[in-house]
Amino acid sequence: MESKIDWNSLALTALAQYNISADQLVFLGHSENVTFRVDTRYNQNFATSGEYNEQGLFLLRIHYPITEFRDRIWQQHAVIESELMWLTALYRDTDLVVPYPVQNLSGNLITSVEIDDISETLNCTLLKWVDGSLLDIEPTATQARRIGKLMAQLHQHASLWELPSGFTRPKYDWEQLHVSLMKLRSLVDAGKISVTDFAVLESAVQRISNVMTALEKKRTNWGLIHADLNENNYIFYASEARAIDFSCCGFGYYLCDIGQTLLHLFPENRTSFLSGYQSVRQLPDEYQSILEAFFLRATVDNFAFFASQPNEHDYLLETVPYVTERLCSKYLKGEPFLFDS
The missing domain is CATH 3.30.200.20 (Phosphorylase Kinase; domain 1)
Known part of the structure; x- marks a missing residue:
């Protein structure tokens, strides 16, 4: 159309x-x-x-x-x-x-x-219109901290806000993750993702799903999330970080939202982001292993988006093996990777 x-x-x-x-x-x-x-x-x-x-x-x-x-x-x-x-x-x-x-x-x-x-x-x-400018380079540590604080403020509001009658937004749950995985299956037959790499992704998704289904949904950890706060959807006005483009917002774990944003930050900036976040809201104990699951969830979701665009298939051909070898393999063995350079 x-x-x-x-x-x-x-x-x-x-x-x-x-x-x-x-x-x-x-x-x-x-x-x-x-x-x-x-x-x-x-x-x-x-x-x-x-x-x-x-x-x-x-x-x-x-x-x-x-x-x-x-x-x-x-x-x-x-x-x-x-x-x-x-x-x-x-x-x-x-x-x-x-x-x-x-x-x-x-x-x-x-x-x-x-x-x-x-x-x-x-x-x-x-x-x-929201005034501000996109960053054309990786955020500084200070900027990453402010982005983290911004996300925490969004989560803080969502956790306290009483939803109006009829409020309806999609969910970022394990079922949505499996839908994303199935979008990648078609690329195996097309030769853009190897059978071996897809099997690794499938194993990682199963473990991530287990993590998601085991997490209790409470107001402190589940609610409305931006779901797409990356370098295209936050801007800076002077030194203030501002969120734009809420069109992907939906219900999900707050750690899911964080994992989505960390996917777009260099490892050294992820610590700064989390520091800014925790200046407003505390993260749960032992959050890193859960956050790594959501980081890979965001990766699979991102791959699924690229799978729908033929001009991005060469990117997948190059990137998927790196992710399965360097990230998924560590995750499946229980080895931390989120802050590795």
């Missing part, structure tokens, strides 16, 4: 349902969603009528993923609305700067747009 859609035209159709006037519409990319930066001006018609008019920079999201990696549940109205509920609560309850949602002219947070000649409707959302 993607090739048949004029995303720019669809974005303008969605924006017409908001109380803004766009000076500039800039296409940002297409991954989990199709995204545009919207630059607005003051609308004189609203000024003379005395009505409120939103101004500034905004992020417009058209909820349509680039691949079929994500289940269609992520595009459902109730699921999207629940993400916006959490963002609204974070904006209201904390000092964190987050991309909070903007209502359309009907007072709704989600705008549905019909696609011409196609019997499908896509959901769109408008968020206030």
